[in-house]
Amino acid sequence: MCLVSWLGAGASACPRASCLSPGRLPGYAEEASGFFLECDSSVLGALQKHLALYKIRRKVTMEPRPELRVWAVLPNSPQADQTAPLQERAEATAILTRDPRTACMGWRLLTQEEGPALLPRAQLGDLQDYHTHRYQQGIPEGVRDLPPGVALPLESNLAFMNGVSFTKGCYIGQELTTRTHHMGVIRKRLLPVRLTGLLPAGGVGPGTAVLTASGQAAGKFRAGQGNVGLALLRLETIKGPLHIRISESDQVAVTASVPGWWPVATK
Template identity: 75%
Template sequence: MCKDARSMTSFCMGCYCVPDILGLPECTGEAPSFLLECDSSVLGALQKHLSVYKIRRKVTVEPHPEFHVWAVLPCGPQTSEAAPLEERVEATTVLLRDPRTARMGWRLLTQDDGPALVPRGQLGDLQDYHMYRYQQGIPEGVCDLPPGMALPLESNLVFMNGVSFTKGCYIGQELTARTHHTGVIRKRLFPVKLEGALPASAISPGTLVTVTATGQAAGKFRAGQGHVGLALLRSETIKGPLHIKTSESQMVAVTAVVPDWWPTAAK
């Protein structure tokens, strides 16, 4: 189990419906409540953004810092002695399967002590959590998905239940739907492995990834932890040897990986 650096924002909804947001069994007043998990570094910006779009609807948006977010990751083969987890949606504790992929286990939102709620759970390190999700190709937060730069389809959000093609409307919906139905997505966010001596300051986001044989630009490094990370790459370049030239003029080999949990058509 790893405690994630995320925050919770609640919505008390009147006559306005927000789809795919976690509903709570209890709410102050008569209106139902919903929780939205977000990157804690942009909590204020998200509140302001949602307030702009509520227009004259009877919607209250407020943070709930008393909720702590935990990731419950699989750490090995399941044994017969291990009690299976069961979904819980209560006033102070929510335990649900991670909707992005089964590889990411469960999400636990609670006001109580997280490890005590998971039988045989072992407390992990936040850095290990980030390394694990990078290996699985899971972007998360504004470092991996910079606002105004990360496109939903290039970021593989459609693989992770992050895009709906039946609900609307949202900004960019027409472009996203048209691109999806044409089936032409030239760049994707790939998990990558880095081989070689890394600079002490790590590799900066936006560093160019180059095809070794030709020097042609293949894409850009997005974010990482240690020798694993994510890079936005042109799909036709991922099979060839790639490299990054660091600020110290060092050459770091880059190997792109196609996650085995992706849909077959995308591989």
């Protein structure tokens, strides 16, 4: 059994699919070839403008596809086998593929139809289910979790999620990213955290300091939902008690964890 959530308009990580460049999707005719890029809808215009800078004189068309819906197909429980009941497919009306980031994020369904109608054994969820699941798994998504100019690829664990290529030719930031990956030490990483205590009515704000028991800076809270979220933390501090000060006299305990899907060498 799977849980399906439509990532619809207005969400902080609301994707829209855009045909960006020549290529071929599995099962599609050559004349209809292209790539679909899922992105945060709040930056769709900015992304199109940015990619247009690199089109130069190529015959490439980029256009939004608002008629397409993107659904997340998630396991009902972390222990459920999310791969056995489904098979990848590309048809005239739908594309079903494994989420390229990590297996614990299940599948992505791109279609103009209603998602549950295509997966009759699925239960309809909502965006809160989806975001809670990915925060628990430590998966950042969209500009809220990965603010442009602030989030670094390696600290955000994008190399673990097929988000960084170390074999592709030059791209902006490629030299520094590759050198750090092969020779450097990554001292801070974006980690899933759980908050324990009385939270402010509006939640914990982005950039709020996370402190050690002695009051030393351990990192910063990035984003979250309810009592789960993501924080950029110094790895040397995560085994000790951490907290966020809510007021002069109140604080919220912060418990960080290392996701099970991370490569073993980094745990």
